[in-house]
Amino acid sequence: MATVEELKKKIEELESKLAAAQGTKGPLILFDYDKVELANMNRLFFQPHQAGLSKVAAAAATLQAINPDVAIDAHNYNITTVDNFQKFCDTISTGSLKGGPVDLVLSCVDNFEARMAINTACNELGQNWFESGVSENAVSGHIQFIVPGETACFACAPPLVVASNIDEKTLKRDGVCAASLPTTMGIVAGFLVQNALKYLLGFGNVSHYLGYSALTDFFPTMSLKPNPTCSEAWCVRRAAAVRARPPPVEMAAEVCEDTAPLHQDNEWGISLIEENAPEEEAPSNLQLAEGVQVAYSIGxxxxxxxxxxxxxxxxxxxxxxxxxxxxxxxxxxxxxxxxxxxxxxx
Structure with a gap:
């Protein structure tokens, strides 16, 4: 049995560890180069007095007010340029608390050029990331979890504008913005955050692809494998490395069957039955959806x-x-x- 002095010493050690943990802030790295406009107010995140600020500076201020224990590292530059792309790769490969790769990359960009830049960087670094987006008519969206080499990358099945090598800038007209619906964006953002939490905290099943159609309340899910003819060279390399892995060895568990009678001596013929065993249900014409059940049924x-x-x-x-x-x-x-x-x- 531990002495009082030993217990006091243990308490002091735990208190010092707790103080150190509270003093360490988790890093959140932000990348963007746009400025806040009044048209962004419908996102329910930016505030009118932040108009004119860079989006990363405004976001950092808002998030810092919500949770001061998070260290915000804001980068106000365009990741698609040659010089900034390398800076982006260096940051996400060394941006964790211990100086190594970040735990996860979340893509919430509004153009394909930036998505392709993130896709290229994550393929090269072997970095897991989530791609997300809302359609131009604002009534549908999706999230996609990408594990380089194991799942399809963004270039494996690109949108038509990317596959056709069309300059995205030629599709936009001056003074005309894509539709924006905060409810659709909020729903898709909720899916993104929920799956990020499942991945980081290790619970539930992380969706490889989850779509949302607001017009029909349709939520398609699927899992895509890498395209062997993907235009991204690093995607093809990662996929080849995954295919070359030896299959996992399953250890067969030895099953010992108990052949002895359940009750050696049962003079009174007592038997046990499950208390909550479901009663036999009457035939029903109810067509219930998967995962839905009735609370009770008539015998x-x-x-x-x-x-x-x-x-x-x-x-x-x-x-x-x-x-x-x-x-x-x-x-x-x-x-x-x-x-x-x-x-x-x-």
Missing amino acids: VEAAAEVEAEVEAGGGAGDSSTPESSGGALAAAELSLEDLMQQMKSL
């Missing part, structure tokens, strides 16, 4: 009695013949005198 015998009463024309409302109305339904309509007369006849 087979009671259902047969009620059906027989309906066919005979003696509905549950006929209180003159209590025996023919299926028990509790008719008994609930009897008067006190009728019930007392039934008790006397027992």
Whole structure:
């Protein structure tokens, strides 16, 4: 048994570790080069007084006010240029608390050029990341979890504008913005954050692809393998390395069957049954969706009695013949005198 002095020393060690942990802030690295405009206010994140600030500076201020224990590292530059692309790669490869790669990259950009830059960087670095986006008509969106070499990268099945080598800038008209619907963006952002938490905290199943169609409330899911003819060279290399891995060895567990009788001595013939075993359910025409179940169901015998009463024309409302109305339904309509007369006849 530990002495009082040993317990005090242990408490001091735990207190010092707790103080060190509280003093260490988790890093959040932001990249963007746009400025906040009044048109961005419908995102419900930026504030009117932040108009004119860089988006990363405004976001850092808002997030710092929400949680001061998070260290915000803001980078205000375009990651798609040659020089800045290398800076972007260096930052995400050394940006963790211990100086190594970051835990996860979240892509929330609004153009394909930036997505392709993130895709190229993550393929080269072997960095897991989430791609997300909302359609130009603002009524659909998706998230996609990309593990280089194991799942399809963004270039494996690119949108038509990328596959056709069309300059995205030629598709935009001056003074015309794509539709923006905060509800759709909020839903897709919620999917992104929820799956990021599942990945980082290790619970549930992380969706490889989850879509959302607001017009039909449709949520398609799927998992895509890397394209062997992907235009990204690093994607092809990563996929080849994954295919070359030896298959996992499964250890067969030895099963020992107990051949002894369940009860050696059972003089009184006692048996155990499951207390919450579901009763046999009557046939039902309910077409329930997967994952939905009824709270309770009427028993087979009671259902047969009620059906027989309906066919005979003696509905549950006929209180003159209590025996023919299926028990509790008719008994609930009897008067006190009728019930007392039934008790006397027992």
